[in-house]
Amino acid sequence: MTTTTEPPALRDALGLIKDRERVAERLLQSSAKHSFDPDTELDWDAPFEPGKWFWPPELVSLYDTPMWRRMSEEQRLLLSQHEAAALASLGIWFEIILIQLLTRHIYDKSATSAHVRYALTEIADECRHSKMFARLIAKGGTPAYPVSPLHHNLGRFFKTFSTTPGSFTATLLGEEILDWMQRLTFPDERVQPLVRGVTRIHVVEEARHVRYAREELRRQMLRAPRWEAELTRIGSGEFARIFSQAFINPKVYTDVGLDRRAAVAQVRASAHRREVMRNGARKLTEFLDDVGVMRGVGRRLWKSSGLLA
Numbered sequence: 001m002t003t004t005t006e007p008p009a010l011r012d013a014l015g016l017i018k019d020r021e022r023v024a025e026r027l028l029q030s031s032a033k034h035s036f037d038p039d040t041e042l043d044w045d046a047p048f049e050p051g052k053w054f055w056p057p058e059l060v061s062l063y064d065t066p067m068w069r070r071m072s073e074e075q076r077l078l079l080s081q082h083e084a085a086a087l088a089s090l091g092i093w094f095e096i097i098l099i100q101l102l103t104r105h106i107y108d109k110s111a112t113s114a115h116v117r118y119a120l121t122e123i124a125d126e127c128r129h130s131k132m133f134a135r136l137i138a139k140g141g142t143p144a145y146p147v148s149p150l151h152h153n154l155g156r157f158f159k160t161f162s163t164t165p166g167s168f169t170a171t172l173l174g175e176e177i178l179d180w181m182q183r184l185t186f187p188d189e190r191v192q193p194l195v196r197g198v199t200r201i202h203v204v205e206e207a208r209h210v211r212y213a214r215e216e217l218r219r220q221m222l223r224a225p226r227w228e229a230e231l232t233r234i235g236s237g238e239f240a241r242i243f244s245q246a247f248i249n250p251k252v253y254t255d256v257g258l259d260r261r262a263a264v265a266q267v268r269a270s271a272h273r274r275e276v277m278r279n280g281a282r283k284l285t286e287f288l289d290d291v292g293v294m295r296g297v298g299r300r301l302w303k304s305s306g307l308l309a
Contacts, residue, residue: 024114165220237301
Protein backbone atom coordinates (compact mmCIF):
# COMPACT_ATOMS: atom_id res chain seq x y z
CA MET A 1 0.00 0.00 0.00
CA THR A 2 1.36 3.41 -0.97
CA THR A 3 0.53 6.63 0.72
CA THR A 4 0.79 10.15 -0.56
CA THR A 5 1.58 13.16 1.48
CA GLU A 6 0.56 16.72 0.84
CA PRO A 7 3.43 19.12 0.18
CA PRO A 8 4.18 21.30 3.19
CA ALA A 9 2.28 24.57 3.35
CA LEU A 10 4.28 27.61 2.34
CA ARG A 11 4.48 30.57 4.71
CA ASP A 12 6.24 33.89 4.55
CA ALA A 13 6.16 37.08 6.62
CA LEU A 14 2.60 37.72 5.45
CA GLY A 15 1.33 34.30 6.53
CA LEU A 16 0.08 31.23 4.70
CA ILE A 17 0.38 31.28 0.92
CA LYS A 18 -2.88 30.22 -0.71
CA ASP A 19 -3.12 27.29 -3.10
CA ARG A 20 -2.15 28.46 -6.60
CA GLU A 21 -5.07 26.73 -8.33
CA ARG A 22 -7.67 28.02 -5.88
CA VAL A 23 -6.44 31.58 -6.32
CA ALA A 24 -6.63 31.23 -10.09
CA GLU A 25 -10.13 29.71 -10.00
CA ARG A 26 -11.42 32.66 -7.97
CA LEU A 27 -9.78 35.12 -10.34
CA LEU A 28 -11.34 33.33 -13.31
CA GLN A 29 -14.76 33.58 -11.68
CA SER A 30 -14.24 37.28 -11.06
CA SER A 31 -13.10 37.78 -14.66
CA ALA A 32 -16.27 36.13 -15.92
CA LYS A 33 -18.39 38.58 -13.90
CA HIS A 34 -16.39 41.80 -14.15
CA SER A 35 -14.68 42.12 -17.53
CA PHE A 36 -15.33 44.88 -20.04
CA ASP A 37 -15.13 45.53 -23.76
CA PRO A 38 -13.93 49.14 -23.99
CA ASP A 39 -15.11 49.44 -27.59
CA THR A 40 -18.75 49.04 -26.52
CA GLU A 41 -18.55 50.07 -22.85
CA LEU A 42 -17.30 53.62 -23.49
CA ASP A 43 -18.80 56.44 -25.53
CA TRP A 44 -15.98 57.17 -27.96
CA ASP A 45 -18.10 59.49 -30.12
CA ALA A 46 -18.89 62.03 -27.38
CA PRO A 47 -16.77 65.19 -27.64
CA PHE A 48 -14.44 66.15 -24.84
CA GLU A 49 -15.98 68.62 -22.39
CA PRO A 50 -14.47 72.13 -22.38
CA GLY A 51 -12.64 73.08 -19.18
CA LYS A 52 -12.24 69.53 -17.87
CA TRP A 53 -8.93 67.90 -17.02
CA PHE A 54 -7.46 64.80 -18.65
CA TRP A 55 -5.65 63.91 -15.42
CA PRO A 56 -6.25 65.28 -11.92
CA PRO A 57 -4.20 68.49 -11.62
CA GLU A 58 -2.52 67.32 -8.40
CA LEU A 59 -1.07 64.37 -10.37
CA VAL A 60 0.27 66.50 -13.23
CA SER A 61 4.06 66.55 -12.98
CA LEU A 62 4.49 70.34 -12.75
CA TYR A 63 1.73 70.88 -10.20
CA ASP A 64 2.66 73.43 -7.49
CA THR A 65 5.96 74.39 -9.12
CA PRO A 66 6.92 77.99 -10.00
CA MET A 67 6.32 77.17 -13.67
CA TRP A 68 2.84 75.82 -12.88
CA ARG A 69 1.93 79.00 -11.06
CA ARG A 70 2.88 81.08 -14.13
CA MET A 71 0.93 78.88 -16.59
CA SER A 72 -2.54 79.82 -17.81
CA GLU A 73 -5.43 77.49 -16.99
CA GLU A 74 -5.66 76.59 -20.68
CA GLN A 75 -2.00 75.57 -20.76
CA ARG A 76 -2.39 73.53 -17.57
CA LEU A 77 -5.33 71.66 -19.10
CA LEU A 78 -3.33 71.04 -22.27
CA LEU A 79 -0.40 69.70 -20.25
CA SER A 80 -2.75 67.31 -18.44
CA GLN A 81 -3.92 66.03 -21.84
CA HIS A 82 -0.40 65.44 -23.11
CA GLU A 83 0.68 63.79 -19.84
CA ALA A 84 -2.37 61.51 -20.00
CA ALA A 85 -1.27 60.53 -23.52
CA ALA A 86 2.29 59.96 -22.29
CA LEU A 87 1.04 57.72 -19.47
CA ALA A 88 -1.19 55.80 -21.89
CA SER A 89 1.85 55.33 -24.16
CA LEU A 90 3.90 54.12 -21.21
CA GLY A 91 1.07 51.74 -20.31
CA ILE A 92 1.07 50.22 -23.81
CA TRP A 93 4.86 49.71 -23.70
CA PHE A 94 4.67 48.12 -20.30
CA GLU A 95 1.70 45.87 -21.08
CA ILE A 96 3.38 44.52 -24.21
CA ILE A 97 6.34 43.59 -21.99
CA LEU A 98 3.97 42.05 -19.44
CA ILE A 99 2.24 39.92 -22.09
CA GLN A 100 5.60 38.46 -23.05
CA LEU A 101 6.59 37.86 -19.41
CA LEU A 102 3.33 36.01 -18.76
CA THR A 103 3.80 33.91 -21.91
CA ARG A 104 7.29 32.95 -20.74
CA HIS A 105 5.93 32.08 -17.28
CA ILE A 106 3.32 29.62 -18.58
CA TYR A 107 5.32 28.16 -21.49
CA ASP A 108 6.26 24.95 -19.65
CA LYS A 109 3.18 24.67 -17.42
CA SER A 110 0.04 22.60 -17.93
CA ALA A 111 -2.27 24.40 -20.33
CA THR A 112 -5.30 22.92 -18.55
CA SER A 113 -4.40 24.31 -15.13
CA ALA A 114 -6.42 27.20 -13.72
CA HIS A 115 -3.15 29.06 -13.16
CA VAL A 116 -2.36 29.01 -16.89
CA ARG A 117 -5.96 29.71 -17.91
CA TYR A 118 -5.95 32.80 -15.73
CA ALA A 119 -2.64 33.96 -17.21
CA LEU A 120 -4.21 33.66 -20.67
CA THR A 121 -7.22 35.60 -19.40
CA GLU A 122 -4.92 38.34 -18.13
CA ILE A 123 -3.11 38.45 -21.46
CA ALA A 124 -6.48 39.01 -23.15
CA ASP A 125 -7.21 41.81 -20.64
CA GLU A 126 -3.88 43.46 -21.40
CA CYS A 127 -4.51 43.31 -25.14
CA ARG A 128 -7.82 45.13 -24.64
CA HIS A 129 -6.17 47.67 -22.33
CA SER A 130 -3.44 48.45 -24.85
CA LYS A 131 -6.00 48.97 -27.61
CA MET A 132 -8.07 51.13 -25.24
CA PHE A 133 -5.08 53.33 -24.38
CA ALA A 134 -4.16 53.67 -28.06
CA ARG A 135 -7.72 54.69 -28.92
CA LEU A 136 -7.71 57.29 -26.12
CA ILE A 137 -4.50 58.82 -27.49
CA ALA A 138 -5.93 58.91 -31.02
CA LYS A 139 -9.19 60.44 -29.78
CA GLY A 140 -7.33 63.30 -28.12
CA GLY A 141 -5.24 64.12 -31.20
CA THR A 142 -2.00 64.32 -29.24
CA PRO A 143 1.16 62.50 -30.31
CA ALA A 144 1.90 59.09 -28.86
CA TYR A 145 4.89 59.26 -26.53
CA PRO A 146 7.09 56.17 -26.85
CA VAL A 147 9.79 55.63 -24.26
CA SER A 148 13.36 56.56 -25.19
CA PRO A 149 15.36 54.17 -27.41
CA LEU A 150 17.53 53.32 -24.37
CA HIS A 151 14.54 52.35 -22.23
CA HIS A 152 12.93 50.55 -25.17
CA ASN A 153 16.00 48.35 -25.59
CA LEU A 154 16.44 47.84 -21.84
CA GLY A 155 12.84 46.60 -21.83
CA ARG A 156 13.72 44.20 -24.65
CA PHE A 157 16.63 42.85 -22.60
CA PHE A 158 14.58 42.61 -19.40
CA LYS A 159 11.64 40.71 -20.90
CA THR A 160 14.06 38.18 -22.38
CA PHE A 161 16.37 37.56 -19.45
CA SER A 162 14.53 38.44 -16.22
CA THR A 163 14.08 35.85 -13.49
CA THR A 164 10.53 34.67 -12.83
CA PRO A 165 10.25 36.52 -9.49
CA GLY A 166 11.85 39.51 -11.20
CA SER A 167 9.13 39.41 -13.83
CA PHE A 168 6.37 39.50 -11.22
CA THR A 169 8.11 42.27 -9.28
CA ALA A 170 8.27 44.38 -12.44
CA THR A 171 4.64 43.56 -13.16
CA LEU A 172 3.61 44.96 -9.80
CA LEU A 173 5.80 48.03 -10.26
CA GLY A 174 4.11 48.85 -13.55
CA GLU A 175 0.62 48.15 -12.28
CA GLU A 176 0.42 49.45 -8.73
CA ILE A 177 1.66 53.03 -9.13
CA LEU A 178 -0.63 53.69 -12.08
CA ASP A 179 -3.43 51.92 -10.24
CA TRP A 180 -3.05 54.29 -7.28
CA MET A 181 -3.28 57.28 -9.60
CA GLN A 182 -6.22 55.87 -11.50
CA ARG A 183 -8.14 55.22 -8.30
CA LEU A 184 -7.91 58.97 -7.69
CA THR A 185 -8.90 59.69 -11.29
CA PHE A 186 -12.03 57.70 -12.08
CA PRO A 187 -14.25 59.21 -9.31
CA ASP A 188 -12.94 62.77 -9.96
CA GLU A 189 -15.70 64.79 -11.63
CA ARG A 190 -13.18 67.44 -12.73
CA VAL A 191 -11.78 64.90 -15.20
CA GLN A 192 -13.08 64.14 -18.71
CA PRO A 193 -15.77 61.39 -18.63
CA LEU A 194 -13.95 59.28 -21.23
CA VAL A 195 -10.71 59.34 -19.21
CA ARG A 196 -12.67 58.41 -16.09
CA GLY A 197 -14.26 55.51 -17.96
CA VAL A 198 -10.91 54.25 -19.20
CA THR A 199 -9.40 54.39 -15.72
CA ARG A 200 -12.44 52.69 -14.15
CA ILE A 201 -12.14 49.71 -16.49
CA HIS A 202 -8.40 49.51 -15.90
CA VAL A 203 -8.72 49.66 -12.11
CA VAL A 204 -11.36 46.90 -11.95
CA GLU A 205 -9.44 44.50 -14.16
CA GLU A 206 -5.97 45.34 -12.85
CA ALA A 207 -7.03 44.47 -9.30
CA ARG A 208 -7.11 40.82 -10.40
CA HIS A 209 -3.73 41.12 -12.10
CA VAL A 210 -2.18 42.54 -8.93
CA ARG A 211 -3.61 39.68 -6.85
CA TYR A 212 -2.24 37.08 -9.27
CA ALA A 213 1.22 38.68 -9.34
CA ARG A 214 1.43 39.19 -5.58
CA GLU A 215 0.49 35.59 -4.78
CA GLU A 216 2.94 34.21 -7.32
CA LEU A 217 5.78 36.49 -6.24
CA ARG A 218 5.40 35.35 -2.62
CA ARG A 219 5.67 31.72 -3.76
CA GLN A 220 8.60 32.42 -6.07
CA MET A 221 10.64 34.31 -3.46
CA LEU A 222 10.29 31.44 -0.99
CA ARG A 223 11.43 28.87 -3.53
CA ALA A 224 14.10 30.90 -5.34
CA PRO A 225 17.74 29.89 -4.84
CA ARG A 226 19.92 32.55 -3.25
CA TRP A 227 21.43 33.73 -6.55
CA GLU A 228 18.00 34.18 -8.15
CA ALA A 229 16.59 36.06 -5.16
CA GLU A 230 19.58 38.43 -5.16
CA LEU A 231 19.37 38.96 -8.91
CA THR A 232 15.65 39.72 -8.48
CA ARG A 233 16.42 42.35 -5.83
CA ILE A 234 19.01 44.09 -8.00
CA GLY A 235 16.96 43.78 -11.19
CA SER A 236 13.81 45.15 -9.56
CA GLY A 237 15.71 48.13 -8.17
CA GLU A 238 17.15 48.93 -11.58
CA PHE A 239 13.73 48.54 -13.23
CA ALA A 240 12.32 50.95 -10.62
CA ARG A 241 14.93 53.50 -11.71
CA ILE A 242 14.02 53.02 -15.38
CA PHE A 243 10.29 53.18 -14.70
CA SER A 244 10.52 56.37 -12.63
CA GLN A 245 12.61 58.04 -15.36
CA ALA A 246 10.19 56.96 -18.11
CA PHE A 247 7.05 57.92 -16.18
CA ILE A 248 6.63 61.25 -17.95
CA ASN A 249 8.14 61.86 -21.37
CA PRO A 250 9.91 65.28 -21.33
CA LYS A 251 8.70 65.93 -24.88
CA VAL A 252 5.28 66.80 -23.42
CA TYR A 253 6.72 70.08 -22.12
CA THR A 254 7.97 71.13 -25.55
CA ASP A 255 4.68 70.16 -27.15
CA VAL A 256 2.69 72.48 -24.89
CA GLY A 257 5.09 75.41 -25.36
CA LEU A 258 7.20 75.12 -22.22
CA ASP A 259 10.96 75.23 -21.76
CA ARG A 260 11.75 71.53 -21.60
CA ARG A 261 14.98 71.82 -19.62
CA ALA A 262 13.48 74.17 -17.04
CA ALA A 263 10.36 72.02 -16.69
CA VAL A 264 12.39 68.86 -16.09
CA ALA A 265 14.51 70.66 -13.48
CA GLN A 266 11.44 71.93 -11.63
CA VAL A 267 9.80 68.50 -11.62
CA ARG A 268 12.97 66.98 -10.17
CA ALA A 269 13.09 69.65 -7.48
CA SER A 270 9.38 69.37 -6.63
CA ALA A 271 8.66 68.05 -3.13
CA HIS A 272 5.03 67.58 -4.15
CA ARG A 273 6.00 65.37 -7.08
CA ARG A 274 8.32 63.26 -4.94
CA GLU A 275 5.50 62.75 -2.46
CA VAL A 276 3.06 61.77 -5.21
CA MET A 277 5.42 59.13 -6.58
CA ARG A 278 6.27 57.75 -3.14
CA ASN A 279 2.61 57.63 -2.15
CA GLY A 280 1.85 55.78 -5.37
CA ALA A 281 4.57 53.22 -4.63
CA ARG A 282 4.05 52.92 -0.85
CA LYS A 283 1.76 49.85 -0.77
CA LEU A 284 4.03 48.10 -3.24
CA THR A 285 7.30 48.88 -1.47
CA GLU A 286 5.85 47.74 1.86
CA PHE A 287 4.75 44.47 0.25
CA LEU A 288 8.12 43.94 -1.45
CA ASP A 289 9.85 44.58 1.86
CA ASP A 290 7.68 41.93 3.52
CA VAL A 291 8.45 39.28 0.88
CA GLY A 292 12.22 39.88 0.89
CA VAL A 293 12.79 41.93 -2.26
CA MET A 294 13.86 45.18 -0.55
CA ARG A 295 17.32 44.23 0.63
CA GLY A 296 20.93 45.22 0.04
CA VAL A 297 21.85 46.78 -3.29
CA GLY A 298 18.28 46.42 -4.51
CA ARG A 299 16.97 48.63 -1.71
CA ARG A 300 19.56 51.30 -2.47
CA LEU A 301 18.52 51.26 -6.13
CA TRP A 302 14.88 51.69 -5.12
CA LYS A 303 15.86 54.71 -3.03
CA SER A 304 17.77 56.21 -5.93
CA SER A 305 14.65 55.81 -8.10
CA GLY A 306 12.78 58.25 -5.86
CA LEU A 307 10.02 55.73 -5.20
CA LEU A 308 11.28 54.84 -1.71
CA ALA A 309 12.09 57.35 1.01
